[in-house]
Amino acid sequence: MNWQLLKSFRNPQIVKELSVILDNRIALVTGKLGRPPVLMEVCGTHTMAFSKTGIRSIVRDKIVLKSGPGCPVCVTAQTDIDMMIELAKCPGVILTTFGDMMRVPGSYSNLLEERAKGADVRVVYSPLDALKIAREFPNHEVVFLGIGFETTVPIIAMSIKEAVKQSLKNFSLFSVHKAAAPVISVLIKDQTLNIDGFILPGHVSVVIGESGFSFMAEETDIPAVIAGFDPVDLLQGLIMIIEMIVEEKKGVGNQYTRLVKPEGNQVAQQAIRNYFTEVTAEWRGIGSIPGSGLVLKEEYAGLDACRKFSVQAPPARKVKGCLCGEIIKGKATPFQCSLFDKACSPVTPVGPCMVSVEGTCSAYYNYDRGGNW
């Protein structure tokens, strides 16, 4: 393997030629449907990649490309965010988190504000860094905010394994982890969305495999394609999904074969099963979805921050005018929100979709403003 081969997935010449092929396929599908196809990407990293590479804007008159509930920070329920802020306020707690969470607005405050007021909140690159902090500060309670889909969950599971091995008594996890498949199951049943095809999350699929989405062929006629994140991947993914729509194929195609195996990464799947159990979880804008939340199993209750600390979140406050809930479902675009690019910007985010770099509002703000949408 060499870097040149991987770099080809970003080659401008290939991108140019693929765009011509895509245009050809779009003409076919538009002729068949009598209207532009409606596609949805269900991954925050795809939302960001489609905007950043400019592909969203080059296809915007030809494909209705919706952004779905794929940003883990954005889909986290307000009460869970308020709980995280309450945990940060507990005396003796060092709260560790991925950077995305710091500025997410709670009902009354955010983690950055709490840190300014004296709370010990630290951004880490890996949960292993949080374990290191726990070893260094044995008299403090170190809490890690577990947030993310199946891509991230095995990594947290391996860190829990390490915490058990090291007999760390002052480490715990606040898990709002979620599984992507159950929310896609909800989306395919939503008649009002009228989706013709889904672009499925590439890195979630690295873990759960093509087989993780095999339920789609049974539950719906809507086709789906697992795609990677470089410009060539995105265009190939669009071409593949459009061909499936034209040929009336259902099931799941795989563009990202260099990383996604039919069975996925079974070591990672086993790690999830060893430490986590499925529960009903609350999603912002969508409500509760059975089997979509992943929390620590009963035998690891000692490492579960929810059981270790008896904190109560204050009553959640809804921000007037914020459309994050509708945007997450793909029922509104950021441009339809009256706060977008006015009261709400990356500097002064009102809702979570503007905070996370993978949030729909943030991606559209940074790369897609100024067009006639």
Place this chain on the structure above:
Amino acid sequence: MCLAVPSKVIELKGEYAAEIEYLGNRRDVSITLVPDVKQGDWVLVHAGFALEIIDEQYAAESLKLWREMNDELAIT
């Protein structure tokens, strides 16, 4: 959040860790999720862990597929 980068495995450091390089940056990552990894492999790295080994053959095939599509379009 699911952002992950392709990185080259420079050196295995025992059973559980490896030194990887991405765009000139080197760091140690856990290889507990990819037990078959070898020195010289390219891996997908997410939050301090190698998540999967990149398959060279499939990478080359994806690109070949595009060339075939392109040729087909030139003919039609």
